[in-house]
Amino acid sequence: MFTKLGIEAPVIQAPMAGVSTAELTAAIANAGGLGFVALGTFSVADASAVLDKTHALTDRPFGVNLFCHEPARRDFEHEAEWLQLLGPEFDRFSAKPPAELHEMYPSFRVHDDLLSLLIERRPPVISFHFGLPRADQLQALKETGAILLATATNVQDAQRIAQAGLDGIVAQGWQAGGHRGVFDPVDPARDEQMETLTLLEKLREVGLPLIAAGGIMTAGDRRAAMQAGASAVQCGTAFLLAPEAATSPDHRARLTSTKTQMTRAISGRPARGLINRLMQLDEARAAAYPMAYDAAKALSAAAMARGDHSYAAQWAGTGAAHAVARPAAQTLAAISG
Numbered sequence: 022m023f024t025k026l027g028i029e030a031p032v033i034q035a036p037m038a039g040v041s042t043a044e045l046t047a048a049i050a051n052a053g054g055l056g057f058v059a060l061g062t063f064s065v066a067d068a069s070a071v072l073d074k075t076h077a078l079t080d081r082p083f084g085v086n087l088f089c090h091e092p093a094r095r096d097f098e099h100e101a102e103w104l105q106l107l108g109p110e111f112d113r114f115s116a117k118p119p120a121e122l123h124e125m126y127p128s129f130r131v132h133d134d135l136l137s138l139l140i141e142r143r144p145p146v147i148s149f150h151f152g153l154p155r156a157d158q159l160q161a162l163k164e165t166g167a168i169l170l171a172t173a174t175n176v177q178d179a180q181r182i183a184q185a186g187l188d189g190i191v192a193q194g195w196q197a198g199g200h201r202g203v204f205d206p207v208d209p210a211r212d213e214q215m216e217t218l219t220l221l222e223k224l225r226e227v228g229l230p231l232i233a234a235g236g237i238m239t240a241g242d243r244r245a246a247m248q249a250g251a252s253a254v255q256c257g258t259a260f261l262l263a264p265e266a267a268t269s270p271d272h273r274a275r276l277t278s279t280k281t282q283m284t285r286a287i288s289g290r291p292a293r294g295l296i297n298r299l300m301q302l303d304e305a306r307a308a309a310y311p312m313a314y315d316a317a318k319a320l321s322a323a324a325m326a327r328g329d330h331s332y333a334a335q336w337a338g339t340g341a342a343h344a345v346a347r348p349a350a351q352t353l354a355a356i357s358g
């Protein structure tokens with residue numbers, strides 16, 4: 022799928038909002054893989070700046086990633102209840118919860134300034150997480166000639182991606198670090214929690230090229246995914262200890278020795294990360310995405326001001342124990358080999 026771009030390695034560096042950097046993306050691109058810039062939480066000015074910075078570090082192609090969740094539906098009563106439930110956690114640091122929550126960043130579905138930037142910059146690969154753009158946005162991006170991908174965690178979402186005429190599917194298994202790309206997170210009971218290899222088997226019938234994501238840490242993991250039908254693999258956790266990543270020192274220190282858990286209590290959407298005190302709360306009561314994330318960030322800031330990192334969102338997949346601290350190009354070579 023990427024050979025026309027000159028990508029040699031069937032290994033993609035996952036977009037990682039807050040963690041991937043221009044340096045990481047460029048290191049992967051320069052080593053023959055496909056790097057991604059995560060634009061999901063960025064303003065147009067920040068997106069423009071990171072694209073400039075990445076282009077300054079590499080002449081090779083790289084992709085961009087966008088969040089396409091349903092635009093936030095505010096429920097101020099529910100948000101106030103969640104803040105009240107978090108009250109005792111703030112008390113531990115003699116801090117007060119924020120008076121109200123904010124939508125920290127818009128969905129791409131309502132961010133047409135960002136669409137205009139992409140039409141102008143013409144990234145060769147664009148991936149969507151949490152759903153799909155509006156039909157007119159998709160048409161405009163198709164007309165740029167970009168290869169278009171979207172994440173699926175189940176057959177229904179994969180079929181919607183195929184019906185929308187995209188070029189490939191990022192098949193994200195239950196092991197994956199970070200946010201689960203499920204389109205509709207409203208009913209967690211309906212989540213089949215399929216692991217990466219099972220998901221690949223199920224998605225083969227959809228007929229689009231598949232990129233396996235979730236728990237790919239070694240060349241053996243990559244081969245198993247490719248035998249199960251993947252054309253390439255997308256790795257996030259494997260790059261968290263790279264010097265080029267913006268992973269925090271505490272996240273790095275805990276990565277290989279701490280268990281991970283899937284939770285909605287941090288952001289309001291299911292996401293897998295290192296054990297965090299918010300995971301002890303009733304996630305079913307969490308405010309909607311991304312408002313809950315605003316609360317979690319305020320709580321984490323209050324805790325960090327007292328030197329306590331136990332509320333920090335430290336996304337990581339189940340393969341975290343196998344992450345190796347080395348330059349990103351070496352990890353790329355190890356997984357490609």
Ligand SMILES: Cc1cc2nc3c(=O)[nH]c(=O)nc-3n(C[C@H](O)[C@H](O)[C@H](O)COP(=O)(O)O)c2cc1C
Nearest residue numbers: 035037038150197198199235236256257258336338
């Ligand atoms: C720290 C972190 C941040 C992530 N942020 C994003 C993101 O911004 N966009 C996205 O599509 N996926 C994001 N993901 C998910 C990855 O695309 C991918 O599905 C996942 O990393 C694969 O599983 P692995 O972590 O076991 O390699 C993130 C993952 C991690 C670990």
